[in-house]
Amino acid sequence: MASVFAYLVNPHRMAWASVPLPEWMRWIGAGLLASHVFLLSWTLHSLGKNLTDTVVTRQAHTLVTIGPYRWVRHPFYVSVLLSVVSCAMLAANWFIFVSGLALFTMMALRTRIEEGKLAERFGDEYRRYVERTGAFFPRL
Numbered sequence: 123m124a125s126v127f128a129y130l131v132n133p134h135r136m137a138w139a140s141v142p143l144p145e146w147m148r149w150i151g152a153g154l155l156a157s158h159v160f161l162l163s164w165t166l167h168s169l170g171k172n173l174t175d176t177v178v179t180r181q182a183h184t185l186v187t188i189g190p191y192r193w194v195r196h197p198f199y200v201s202v203l204l205s206v207v208s209c210a211m212l213a214a215n216w217f218i219f220v221s222g223l224a225l226f227t228m229m230a231l232r233t234r235i236e237e238g239k240l241a242e243r244f245g246d247e248y249r250r251y252v253e254r255t256g257a258f259f260p261r262l
Contacts, residue, residue: 126222199230
């Protein structure tokens, strides 16, 4: 997200990566940013005491399947993706998009480790949850 901060500090220094987006697309970016804020708040509220900054599950953790977790297993990462796309659209800057997509990709790769730990901790209950919910997009 350093590219976003660089843009905010001095947009002219990031002009080399600007894209001529129509104004209506930039407004869509504003809507996506609002969606990001809503989804992030809902996700953090739903996690409650289960929130950690690592992939470790603690003894007191419970399997969260409410809120946005009812539909997707990784709503926090979806929120990050919404943030990346919205910031890139608002700034009309392809570098913000590419660097943000790289960040999201690294986070998405981390889900394998997280899901392994969750399967270890919650067993069949987690496996059933995986069968009925998508990782980043709801299952039809």
